[in-house]
Amino acid sequence: MAVGRLTSTLFLFTLLICLVIAEETVSSLVTEASAAIDARRFDTAETLYSRAIKLDEEHAGVLYCQRALTRRVQQNYEGALSDLDTCLADKGLSDRDYVYYQLKQHCEVLLATGNVDRALRELKSLKKFELSSAEQQRKTDLQSRIEAARKIKKRLPSADLAAVKELLTLTPYDLKLLNQLCAKAIEAKNTALLVEVSRKMIDSFPGDGQAMLYGAQGKMLLGDVQSAYKLARRAMDLDPDNSDYLKIFRPITQTKRKLDKIAKAMESGKYDLVVNESFEGPDIIKISVERSRCQAAVKSKHSGAVSICTAAHRLAERLRDTEAIIEILLERSTAYENADDLDSAIADVQTVLQHDQTHATARDRLSSLQTAKQLADRVDHYKVLGVSRGDDDKTIKRAYKKLAMKYHPDRAETDEQRTEFTVKFQEIGQAYEILSDPEKRAAYDRGDDLNQGGPGGFPGGFPGGFPGFPGGFQFFSSSGPQDAGSQGFRFQFR
CATH class of the missing domain: 1.25.40.10 (Tetratricopeptide repeat domain)
Structure with missing residues (x-):
């Protein structure tokens, strides 16, 4: 039923x-x-x-x-x-x-x-x-x-790139020709030809796996690993068991994994891991690795940061990669700054501005470095008095008195020591003159260029009193105040 x-x-x-x-x-x-x-x-x-x-x-x-x-x-x-x-x-x-x-x-x-x-x-x-x-x-x-x-x-295969482009426009669906040109470009390592032909091949045959792989190889020669991987992956999806496809796909995948590993390490702050990475392959891809190594070395204040960035800079110069050159020079300028080599840091930023006069980051950085250089080149008045930037007026005055007593020229026992004490005494006075005045101290802390007067740094000149003490110091020689400094100092409180 x-x-x-x-x-x-x-x-x-x-x-x-x-x-x-x-x-x-x-x-x-x-x-x-x-x-x-x-x-x-x-x-x-x-x-x-x-x-x-x-x-x-x-x-x-x-x-x-x-x-x-x-x-x-x-x-x-x-x-x-x-x-x-x-x-x-x-x-x-x-x-x-x-x-x-x-x-x-x-x-x-x-x-x-x-x-x-x-x-x-x-x-x-x-x-x-x-x-x-x-x-x-x-x-x-x-x-x-x-x-x-x-x-x-x-005229093929000796035709120039312009002629090939014209031919591809006239015969865009000549699959045999496209395959021949791509193979020839790879053999001759002609990046421009491979990129042009593979692009046309993908446009004309969007579902052709071989076209995708040629395109992937062209992207690799341009250093675009992510796009190369996507094209190669699509080709493999069409024919997973194709051994010829696998020979091209595997190295692209390995390169992508390395770059992804470096990018992930940078994001998570594992800079030492990035610094210790290496890459053997086309310079156009290697520059990406070296840029990351330079950046990681600077961020971690690695002792070899300058040399790592210098190697990256040489590679970028060889490739004539202006974007990479600028980025690496800015990173190396920071490495030089960390090593207290402000002159080299400034030179790197100035080189960046030669490439791009309008580069905002470089302009700001140059101003900052020049200010730091001025600060580094001037006398550190806080250091002279043995105080810190946050100390109050009372602490500064106390330190000044102590040092003035210690290094007064009249305490010198030899002519050589007198010369040393005189210089030191003037530095102490100059430091106190600036740090004891609120306006001058604020200007000094900002890095302003202060006109600090004569070498003595004392209001009224060296023998005319000693600021900071009640009544001041008066200096005398055995011949009287007029001859002070000619026969030896003595001092008394008033």
């Missing part, structure tokens, strides 16, 4: 299919295909024409021509060429305008696919038509393009 029900179900299903097929005529399919073309759904139109061809293969010449149009729009030029070959072999085509249009389309497809000799022969068949002036002009233009492509193809 169950078998009977199953047989009945199969019968009804078969009958339904027969009814559907009976209702689906060539005419209805062509009507649907035309509507699909109007809606720019060319893949749907292609499918409908294919079904119509199966229903009436004996009179399918026109249908092949129509399907060729949909395939051409979808960049399936090989399929379009096959359909046009079949279409034009149909002796039943008689409409003059229709035949002329299909012959012209055939010539264009032959040219696009690189069949230039066939295209020229086909073009001659248009002579049997009485062409209007517009049709004759289109024929002449097409002939010029075919002959130009033919001329360049004869």
